[in-house]
Amino acid sequence: MSEKKQVGIGIIGAGFLAETRARCYSQLAGIGEIRAVASRTEESARAYAERHSVPKVFTNYQEMLALPDINVVDLCIPNHVHRRVTEAAAAAGKHVVCTKPLTAYTGQDLPADTSDEDVSKRERRQMLEVATADAQAMVEATGQAGVQLMYGENWIYSPSISKTTALIKESGGTILEMRGGECHSGSHSPYSKIWRYTGGGALLRLGAHPIGAMLYLKEQEGQTRHGHPIRPVSVSAEVGDLSRIPSLLDEEKSWIAKGWQDVENWASVIITFDDGARGIAWASDGVLGGMESRLEIYLSNSHIKCNLSPNNLVQAYAPDPQVFSGEYLMEKVETKAGWSTPIPDEDWSSGHLAMCRDFISAVAEGRPAKSGGVLGVEVIRVIYGAYCAAAEGRRVVLRDG
Ligand SMILES: NC(=O)c1ccc[n+]([C@@H]2O[C@H](COP(=O)([O-])OP(=O)(O)OC[C@H]3O[C@@H](n4cnc5c(N)ncnc54)[C@H](OP(=O)(O)O)[C@@H]3O)[C@@H](O)[C@H]2O)c1
Numbered sequence: 001m002s003e004k005k006q007v008g009i010g011i012i013g014a015g016f017l018a019e020t021r022a023r024c025y026s027q028l029a030g031i032g033e034i035r036a037v038a039s040r041t042e043e044s045a046r047a048y049a050e051r052h053s054v055p056k057v058f059t060n061y062q063e064m065l066a067l068p069d070i071n072v073v074d075l076c077i078p079n080h081v082h083r084r085v086t087e088a089a090a091a092a093g094k095h096v097v098c099t100k101p102l103t104a105y106t107g108q109d110l111p112a113d114t115s116d117e118d119v120s121k122r123e124r125r126q127m128l129e130v131a132t133a134d135a136q137a138m139v140e141a142t143g144q145a146g147v148q149l150m151y152g153e154n155w156i157y158s159p160s161i162s163k164t165t166a167l168i169k170e171s172g173g174t175i176l177e178m179r180g181g182e183c184h185s186g187s188h189s190p191y192s193k194i195w196r197y198t199g200g201g202a203l204l205r206l207g208a209h210p211i212g213a214m215l216y217l218k219e220q221e222g223q224t225r226h227g228h229p230i231r232p233v234s235v236s237a238e239v240g241d242l243s244r245i246p247s248l249l250d251e252e253k254s255w256i257a258k259g260w261q262d263v264e265n266w267a268s269v270i271i272t273f274d275d276g277a278r279g280i281a282w283a284s285d286g287v288l289g290g291m292e293s294r295l296e297i298y299l300s301n302s303h304i305k306c307n308l309s310p311n312n313l314v315q316a317y318a319p320d321p322q323v324f325s326g327e328y329l330m331e332k333v334e335t336k337a338g339w340s341t342p343i344p345d346e347d348w349s350s351g352h353l354a355m356c357r358d359f360i361s362a363v364a365e366g367r368p369a370k371s372g373g374v375l376g377v378e379v380i381r382v383i384y385g386a387y388c389a390a391a392e393g394r395r396v397v398l399r400d401g
Helices: 016-025 042-052 061-065 079-091 116-120 124-145 159-171 208-226 246-250 352-365 373-392
Strands: 007-012 032-038 056-058 072-075 095-099 149-152 175-183 232-240 266-273 278-284 292-299 303-309 316-318 338-340
Touching: 007 016, 007 061, 007 352, 016 032, 016 042, 016 352, 032 042, 032 061, 032 352, 042 056, 056 061, 061 072, 061 079, 072 079, 072 352, 079 095, 079 124, 095 124, 124 149, 124 373, 149 352, 149 373, 159 208, 159 292, 159 303, 175 208, 208 266, 208 278, 208 292, 208 373, 232 373, 266 373
Parallel strands: 007 032, 007 072, 032 056, 072 095, 095 149, 175 278
Antiparallel strands: 175 292, 232 266, 266 278, 292 303, 316 338
């Protein structure tokens, strides 16, 4: 493919996720390249452009959307702006990559001067309705504009889950149960601790990954077996703030993030699928030892364990944290002393790299990407259904089985 035919990528946002995307897209030479970045703060947009040799910088993403050589925009911005920017991008004829979660409930149906407290106290049923409608509107806006909405669920692209998908297909087995979660010692972003900025806590921020993977695997099983997806029909859940356990409040030194205002930092969800299979997903900001991202699958004819993080490609020991001081080991690990499992390439093992490759290749080849907006809508339905279930203390039906 000639230089000119490469897919032109515009990045919106210049924070944590935008860095991951820059590392991954830089490995797609000949397929796609970042041609512009738009972020609210000029300084951070310029610094990002300099770090990653991006030729054009904007503080207004609408101006970037007017560029004819941008084919796809990647939204690396907070949840509450995903819908608005997706609709603007679709109207400008750009394909959209939207990270997880596709959207969130952040009080968008309330007057702007509603207090943080009133946003987080909103009835969970109302949240489910508003967030699901927002997610569906994103699918519709992109569909009507004839552009793709690609959902940034990196788990389903990870080498471990990609291999698992192939193994399940080959086995022809029935997935009876899945157990999976994402956990670490807690987000340090002050925004993650307030519902109105994120639309939820650990369940939304971390749980979206295992839930997305479970829904994807059952969807694939259904397509292979019957030509239509196996879908989630109900959820049961509990959520809580474990950092408020009284004895923890008394501890002088805490390794676990504190200061959660009105969101949960622990969640556990049981998903029932229309064929009767179950998924048990958990998420926690109270787990030490580095990022834990795992999925275990129990089939009628096999049993598969996926270790996205930690994995044991490398095991290292150091008697003092200084020994490996300048070298990155893995996300969220608290100490470099003792035994550790340094991850050789987190962009690869987390699936981010393969995901970016699929998205840009899908645009170049005019085919649908593996992870689309419909998966994002289903994840939102399950997560906000789980918030309803936790608040009401009972199983919530998402659709007729
Ligand atoms: N594994 C994953 O898939 C993964 C991992 C991490 C994050 N995420 C998702 O990525 C998204 C961004 O998270 P992050 O960690 O990258 O956040 P971040 O580091 O805080 O960066 C957010 C960026 O968005 C910009 N921004 C903030 N408010 C905006 C607004 N109203 N309009 C336009 N731009 C705005 C910020 O610009 P200023 O600095 O100028 O405010 C900043 O550049 C979230 O949806 C999160 O859930 C996904």
